Every structure is written in C-alpha cells, then in structure tokens.
Amino acid sequence: MAAPLGFMAAALMLGPSGRWLILLAAPLMAGLALWLALLPPDAAYLVGQWDLPLGILLRADGVARLMILATALVIGAVGLHALAEPPEKPGHAAQAETFWPLVYLMWAGANAGFLTTDLFNLYVTLEMVSLAAVALAAMGSLAAALRYFMIALLGSLAYLLGVALTVARYDTVDVILLAQVAEADLATLLALGLMTAGLLIKAALFPMHGWLPPAHAAAPAPASALLSAIAVKLGFVILVRLWFEAFAAVTGPAALHVLGGLGAAAVIYGSIQAMRQDRLKPLVAYSTVAQVGYLFLAFPLVAGTVEPSGAWAGMTLHGVAHMLAKAAMFLAAGLMLKAVAGDRIADLGGLAQAMPLTVTAFGLAVVSLMGLPPSGGFTAKFLLLSAAIEQGAFLYAGVLVIGGLLAAVYLFRALSACFAPLAGAGPDTASRGPVTGGVQAVAPLALAGLAIVMGFAGTALVDVSAIEAPWATPTVIQPEAAP
Template identity: 50%
Template structure:
C-alpha cells in the first residue's frame, strides 16, 4: 500500500514512540536516536501541515474503526499549530540538550532522551486525538513524562516539586475522567465533537463540564490552581523547564480550546464565562507581581508563565461575543505560540546563565555576563515578546485581544491587558538591567563560557518569537476561525 498524506497522522505519534523505545534499549545512543527520531517526527508534522493546507482537515480512523467504536485522529488548523509549536520547541531544546547533558555516565543523559521522546509522543497524540477517553491516556503520558523530566536531576527540591506536580496532575486527570465518565453514562459516546455539543445541554452537564474544565485548568495552572507550577518549572534542568513551560501547560489549554471549539463554548453561561476571564486576570496580576519579586532568575521566569497563561483564559469572555470571536481566537493562538517560543528561549538562556555562574540568584548576577552577548540578546528579545512590544509575536496577540475587548465593549479587559503589559515590562527590565549593568565589585570567580550549541538555540527561539509578529500579514487569513475549524472544507 502506498503511503498517503493521511498516514502522517499516526506516524507523528509512532515515530517519537519508536525512537523512545530505541533510546530505552540503547541508552548510550540516546542522543543519536533522539536527533534522528526528532527529525523524522518533524518531517511527519510538516507533511500534516502541508496536507491540511492543501486538502483541509484530515481525519484518520485508527485500525480502520471509525468513531464511536474506534478512536479517530483529527488534524485541523488548531492541531497543526500545536504540532508545529511542539516540534519547533522540542527540536531546539533537543539541540540545546546535546551540550547541556554532554557529561557521560549518570542517569541524566540516559534518561532525558527517552523521557523527552515519550513526552513528544504524548503531546502529538494529545493534539491529534478526537476521543475523550484517549485524551485522558495522552494526558497521563504527558503528565508522567513531565514528572520524570522534572525529577531528572534527582536533587531534593526537584524531587519534592516533582511529587507535588504528580499529585496535582493525577487529581487533574481523574477530575477530567470523572467528567468524561458522567458524559459517557448519559450519552454513550466518547467522541469529543459529539460530546462537546450535547454536554452542556445534557442532564449531567452541570457537574460533568465543571469537572472537565477544573481538571484542565489545574493542568494548565490557571490561578489559583497554579500552586504546583513555579517550583516544578524552576527546579528542573533548563531544557526540561523549556519543554514544561512552553508545551506541557499549553497542552491542557489546547484541550480546553478543543472542547470549546467543538461546541462547549456556546453553551457556557455569561457568568461562568466572565468568571473564567476573572481567574485569568488574577493570574496575570498575581503571576506578574511574583515574577517581579522572585529572588531567582528561573523562578521569575516560571511565575511569568503563570501570568502569561492567564491571558489565554481571556478567550472565554472575549470570544463569547460572536462578532469578536474570530479576532479573539486569532489573538489567543498568536499568544500561545509567541509565549511558547519566548518562554522556551528564556528558560534555555537562563540555563546558560546558570551553567556559566553556578547559580541564578538575581541579586548576585549584576554585570556578570560580559562575555555572553548572545545569551543577553536572547533574554532581551524574548522579553520584548513577553511584554508585547511592537512588532513582536506577543504584540500581535495582545493587539488582537485588545481589538476584541474594545469592539465587544468589555473595557475592563483592556485595562487588564495594559496593566499586565506594564508589569511584564517591569519584571523583564529588572532582569535585563541586571544583566547589562556594570559590575561594582570585582569578579572573583571568572564565569565559564557557555557553549555556542547552548546559546544559539535560545537565540533562534527568541528571534522566532519576535519574527512571528512580522509574519502576521501572511498568516492573517489562515488564522481566521472558519479556516482553523476547516468549515470551508465541509
């Protein structure tokens, strides 16, 4: 049988999984296996993106059993965006990890590659799944891979953080499963497209939908369910922090978007919609303030993730109005990708700082980086996108959200976006100012030089985050809601 474009869907899941098995069986070949498997997976993603562009959304019935009996994979525009973001960050963090884990022996290099490849498997499977229970299994793959990566260093704080992360993740998955089980009792199907439409109007919806949303919000670290995130992301190895912050929290949000798009959003009442927006607002303010006062670079970056995830929940109030739905939607997708790239860049660059100085205490970093212009540049550029300065990717995302807020007459969200941007500017400038400041006291220990293979990936991601803004005119039509959903193909 000749391979068709559709076959790229299962291969986007199969290839990283095969590579992971190979990396487990041959721990000494982890790097080579990781790189080859990664490139092949990225190729499958490119094929899916191409197929989607040419022929619209692709559905694939695994085992030849269509839903509701079997499990279907589905690749629409949203899934392609997620797959592409995952592939970009995975490959870049993988290149960075080549040098980061270059010391031979020890469990870290041998374990990083299988765990990262299984994480990639889980993320791709999650992005492509059209089945509510299958999503639960992919959530567990992502969650256990995340916990394993988090605990990778084996240091005390990392282990404690990994345990909290695991407990929160288990509770979140089970809440989601509880909601799905209730929906199955009532409707007798597991197809997300069907369930999302009948869930809210059904008899069990008043409990099942909150269960699903609460589980996903806990996974996405929506305030006040973010308690597990800062320690887990700040205490992990730098490439791991990049993967967790850029991709893993986004995966849960992606599922919220998926359910919302399939019809859940239309049924949520105005109070619940504004409440979700308010939680997002609280996340923006609380996360930004914590990022501003954090004593360590990576902790500050981790709290910034809490803040940036908050913006994404503005989707609910802004897209509830049909006239602004498409604008708000494009803004959210832009912010997801821009934050993913910028945050991964920032964590990778922080790892270089940490490597060079042996610590990341902000109070002691002043002027200590005269020899790392690339890393400084990467931190500055990703900061530009996080704040949303023109014409970065973050700027376009916030600008679209502002548009949606003004047109739908919800001025309070305008105020929030401005306040959040000011706070982001404050915490980014605090870091940048320290890095560019002249050192007052003589440096007693010369910092080690960061390898190019670690500095360039961070710079590449930061450039991509900023460049995303300039690409907006070309992407504008693809981001429109009907195109994303593939309505034109139906």
Template identity: 45%
Template sequence: MMINDAIVWLIAIPLLASLLSLVFPKKGTAIAIAGSILGLLASVALVYQVYQSGPITHELGGWKDGLGIVLRVDAMSALFIVMTMLVVTMVGFYASAYFTDAHKKAQFWPLWLMMVVALIALLASGDLFNLYVTLELLGLSAVGLTALSDNRAAVQAAIRYLGIGLLGSLVFLMGVALIYTAYGVLDLAMLATVVEAEPAAQLALALMTAGLLIKSALFPMHFWLPAAHANAPAPVSAALSALVVKVSVYLIIRLWFDVFSPVLQPTASFMLGVLGALAVVWGSWQALRAERLKLMAAYSTVAQLGYLFIFIPLVMAFPVGEERNTALAAFLLLALTHAFAKSALFLSSGVVLQRAGHDRIAELGGTARALPLTIFVIALAGVALIGLPPSGSFLGKWYLISSAVQTGQWWWIVVIAMGSLLAAGYMFRILGHAFGPDESIGKVMAKGSEEIPALILALTATVVLGFGSAWMWDFVNLASPLAGN
C-alpha cells in the same frame, strides 16, 4: 502516501525514538535529534496538508464508527503541533550540550521523547478517553523529567506535581464518566452533535474544566507551578512552561467552543476571564519580586497563561463565524509567541546558571560582558513577553485590546496594560543587573550548541511571528471546525 499520513508519523517517530533511546542509551542523543528533526519536517507537512485540504480525520487501522482510535487535526491543533516540534527540536539540541553526564543523558532521552509522544497524541486526539490517557502519559513523563535534577527540592516538587496531576486527571475522568452515562459517546465530533444544555452536561463540563484548570495552573491553582518549573533542569523547565501547561489550555478551548458550545454560560466564561486577570496581575507581581532568574521565569508563565484565559469571555462574545475565528487566531498567536519566548528565556537562564554557578538576579553583574549572546536572547524574549513590536504577542495583545473595546468589555484593557507594565519591570530588572559593572562572573565561554537554539526560538517569537503571521488568520478561518467545515 507518506505525506498524507503525517499525523501518524508524528506520533510513531517519537515513540519509536523513545524506545530505541531506552534500548541503546549510548546512541540516545543521535536517536533523539534525528527523531525530532523528522518530526519537525512531518509537522510542517501536516500544516501544509491542513492548509490545502482543511481539517483531517484519520481512523487508525481503518476501524470505523468509533470502534478504533480517531485522530483529528484542524488549524488550531496543527499550529500547536508545529510549535511543539520546533520547541522540542531546539531544546533537544540544547539538552545534548546541557547534560554532560552520560548516565543522566540515558535517563533524559526516553522520558523526553515520551513527553513529545504524549503532547502530539493529546493535540491530535479525537475522543475524550484518549484525551485522559494522553493527559496521564504527559503528566507522568513530565514528573519523571522534573525529578531528574538530583536534589531534594526537585524531588519534593516532582511529588507535589504528580499528586496535583493525578488529582486533575481523576476529576477530568469523572466528567468523562458522566458524559458516557448521559450520551453514550466519547467521540468529540459525535458528542458535539448530541450535547444539550442540561444538568448532566453542565456538571460534566464543570468537572472536566476544573481538572484542566488545575493542570494549566490558573490562579489560584498555580501554587504548584513555580516550584516544579524552577527546580527542573533547564531544558525540562523550558518544555514544561512552553508546552505542557499550554496543552491543557488548548483542551479547555477545544472542549468549550467546539464540543460544548450549547452548554456554555456567559457567567462561567466571565469567571475564567477574572481568574485569568488575577493570574496576570499576581504572576507578574511575583515575577517582579522573585530573587532567582528561573523562579521569575516560572511566575511569568503564571501571568502569561492568564492572558490566554482572558480570551475566553471575549471569544464567547462573538457569534460563530469569521469574527470568532479572528479572536481564536489572536489567541493562537499569543500562545505560540509565549511558547517560543519562554523556552528561549529558560534555556538562557540555564546557561547563566551553569556558567555563573547561581541565578540570583541581584548578583548577575557583568553577565552581559561574559555572555553577550545569552543576554541578547533574554532581551529578545523580554520583547516578546512584554508585548513590544515586532513580536507576535504585540499583535495578539493589540487584538485582545481591540476586541475588548468592540465587545464593550473595557475592564480587561486595564489588566492588559498593568500586566505589560509589570512585565517590562521584571525584564528590565534582569537586564539592568546583567549590564551592571560587577565582575562576579568571570571569563566564561558558552557553547554555540546552547546559545544558538535559544536564539532561534527567541527570533521566532519576535521576528518570524511578528512579520510572518498574516497567513495564520486565513488558516484559522479556512481550517477550523468553528468555520463550519
């Protein structure tokens, strides 16, 4: 049945589209858009399937008992997959108008679709070694995309990004080697049943987490992120900030709570929370001081990833069961909202950058008159990034605060309040300049194909996730391995 193999199609379609767009560069845009839409439909079918029948396991080619490649999808990965496909499809529409040079387009689509393959395969992977391979595939395609901006700063950022990515993967791989030495298994589900709190498992988890922390740019390992995300072409920045860093955070949550739960130490989770808190404060402060729009958006990503790490000590504090699942659902809601809001913000920054010829915040006067829809999208994205109602992050942060009270960890509330205040500061600063009286930006027109995808993403972050996310709480309870399914 087609519908029952949605996860296989989700990997096969972008892969095929990537190869086709390489062979037929002139038809690249059509192939990529068709592939993304098919993938988006398949991801909706996948969520429906998981909602109906719980987590799925798919053994590729019918190879049993860990001989072949196993794909696993539960509530968390299904929601991340649908988020990935929606962002990728919208950004794809935007990119078809953003790149005007045919040569550039021919370089962009194969790499872009390969990045999609890596993202989906990573989210669906059921064993440690495939996770390593997909991490590398993701890193390489992301570096290639960053270097597409044809200037020195971008290439320099790309080399640095590549080095950091390789370092993270190798440290992760060393952890995998230790796990195989100690337990002789790589399959996540089998590993979860045999892993014990002993030095080998602790060291392996520490190595894998360290590798992933470098990749997810947690403070103080964030130093590579602003340069790479701010210098890449706008559609690429959107995907890097919204998706690529986030799947490493996803993987940390997956390994910590689904696989290594007997090994976990409250001290380690508290440390991650503290680093997350520092990331919130430092990232927001740097975003407030940033002189360029895209750099501000990149620092805001550092801050927003920090919130996701604050969830770790809070999730730890709840026993396995419904309460922990609720915390996990709030984590997902915050992660999804950030993905949609940040991609909308980067796409709009790209429109401003292309029309005004620069993205210096202090010189944005008159932009609101010249590009009203784009500035509206930036304001909507701001609502979600600050965490004002009715955005999804309002609910996520609300829950974050109430669970901090519930578990007696009140100090996180101070950080959340500070981060939200600083976020309001950096978003209103942009809007203040954009509504300013100068006429530095003349009469320009933005194409609908650029502004509408950004608008859809921003509306998803604010309205759809704010009003229509009630089912997510049931979904996570029904279809996550933590629920004991």
C-alpha cells in the same frame, strides 16, 4: 504521533548512545509538522477506518497544526541544546540517559493530544505528558516533583470522572458528536465542571498554579523549558475543545467570564509575584503563571462577538509565541546562571559582555513576552486587545495593557542586571571566567528569533488558526447506525 514513540523505544534500548537520536528526530519531526501544517483544510483520519462513535478521529485543525509545529521546533531546539550539555547533577549520570525517553514520551503525548477529538484518548495523552513532566521535574527537586505528582493526579481523576459521566449520559466521548447532542442538564454540567477543574490544574491557571513555580524553577533548564512550553499547553487545548466544540451549546456567558476573570487574576498575580523574586528562575516561572492567564482571558472574548476570528487567532498565536519565547528564556537563564555559579539576579552583572548571544536570546524573548512589536507576542496581544475594545470589554483590555507594563517591570529588571558592571571579586564572579555561551546559545537564540519572526507572518498564521475552527466551519459527522 508514531515517530516520537519509536524514538522513545530506541532511546531506551540504546542507553547512553540514545542521546544522538535527536540529530535525526529534530529535522524529521520538524518536516512532518510542516507537512501537517500544509495539508488541505479538511484533513482528518479515522483510526482503523472505524466510523464514529467507535472510531477515533484525528483532525488537523488550525490549533493542532500550529501547536504541533511549535512543539517540534521547541523540543528539537531543547534537545540539541541538551545534547551539548546533558541535564544532570554531579553523581547522577543516569539522569542524562533517562532524559531522552522522557522527551520523546512528552512529544508523542502532546502531538496525540493536539490531534485527537476523543475525550478518553485525550485523557491518555494527558497522562503521557504528565508522567514525563513529573519525571523531568524530579531531575531538579524530588519534593517539587512529588507535589506536582499529587496535584496532577487529582486533576487526572477529576477529568476521568467527567469523561465517565459523559459516556454514561451520551454513549460517546467524541467532541464532534457531543457538539450535536449535548444538553444543559445536571449530568452534563457536572461532567463539564469536573473535566474543567482537572484541566485547569494541568494548565496551572491561578489559583491552581501552586505546583508550577517550584517544579519549573528547580528543574534543569532543558526540563524547565519543556514543562513551561509544552506541558501546560495540552490542558489549555483540551479546554478549548470542550468549551468551544463539545459543549458550546451548554456553556453560557457567565461561565466564560469566570474563566476570563481567573485569567485576568492570573496575569496580575503572576506579574506581582514575578516582581517580588530576587532569583532568576522563579521569576521566569511566575512569568508563566501570568502568561497562561492571557490564554483564558481570551475565552469570553472569543464567545462574546459575532465574528470571533480576531480573538481566536490572538488566543492561538499567544499560545505559540509563549511556547517559543518561554523555552528560549529558560534555556538562556540556565546558561546565565551556570556562568555566575548562582541564581540571584543581582549576580548577573557583566553577562552582556561575557555571553552576548545568550543575553540577546533572553532579550528577544523578553520582547515577545512583553508584547512589543514586531514580535509574535505583539500580534497576539494586539488581536486580543482589539477584540476587547470592539466588545466594550474594557476590564479585559485594561488587564492586557497593565499586564504588559508589569511584564516590562520584572523582565527588564532581569535583563538590565546583565548590563550592570561586574561586581567586585567574589566567589561567584571569580569563578565565572570567560564565557561566550558557544553552541548552546544557538538554541535559545533560534527560538527567541522565531518568536520575533512570528510577527512578520501574522496574516498567514491568522489564516492557519482559522482552519476547521468551531466558529467558522463546524464539522458534522453522523455516527454509524446501530445494527
């Protein structure tokens, strides 16, 4: 948590030279994330050694370990990609300079949000990530960024009001302590409803997704990759903390099925909207709407069985696989669109020959997002599908299958366009010239490759996801006695 903040301060002081810090930050943060993932299962730290409820607990459970490791890989790769090609518009040189402090701010906020169990500190981390995300979105479209800002502000206020009601009712905002005392009264239900509504906006779950497609599609490719891979995941992780830990005794099957129903609707709606796009980046952005739906589709599957390990692992691994594959897809899409000097899918002809590494990265990302073996996306969706069939939740099972088929339709349409013969000489094709992708193609190829390799480490990743899971080994920490 501290290292990205230090890099942010250094990047602000160094100005244009701050971009070179990524050469140190990427390996350092990857090493720290790997160290965190290998810590003993009960790894936790009370900030300042203050006991709960005054202290703030940082806990490295399975979700935090995998999300922080994926965040380090994604931001490191995106940063190295941006180092080769700064995300700036003509006449906006300062944009490339401000990009780096925003990246480190988002990095610090995401890591802190994945680790902390304090609801108010989770609000602080949400604001850190949202501030960086809005500024990154503004690099592409000020109008889309302002829309994002207003909607994100509404979500933040709803979440903060829910936190205020919680502390007024229970005198604590720690997730672990709330799990021991939460009751299904009006104040608690209202607080949970407000926090959930605010976080659903942050996570861009249908029908609260309206800010996502314009912001992601208009932003520069590195910014789009961070928005899709990192920004929406923090809201989801906090919802997991609320529904399966803090208020697990309050949430009922009906409420969980509401979230599952919204997730199912997101899969279908996002897929249909992606099929209707004739431009590449909006297609990839609507794909995010659909893929986020799978995360919430898992909520009733986790709670609906005596042994939720499969559904829990499927939900967690899908979040990680989506981070890797979607970041790779946005980076590859940025290179492809730059090569054709446009954004229409119909203009992508000939790219398979002109820039094979980039198109390969895009194709590998497609494999994972569709859920084809041997990718991490396949492992995640197989676990979710197995859980749905075991529980007799055939509606959710059908959505998982249909969503994969729809993803094949819209993603293969974009991929197949790259293999089409080059169109006749026109302004776009004439200016294309010989393109290979160069060193910039390495970052999306590495991320997409990791999404595929995840499938070969399925058992190990499932075991990591179960560390300190609320259904497996609930942590009981007694608050400090009052004097």
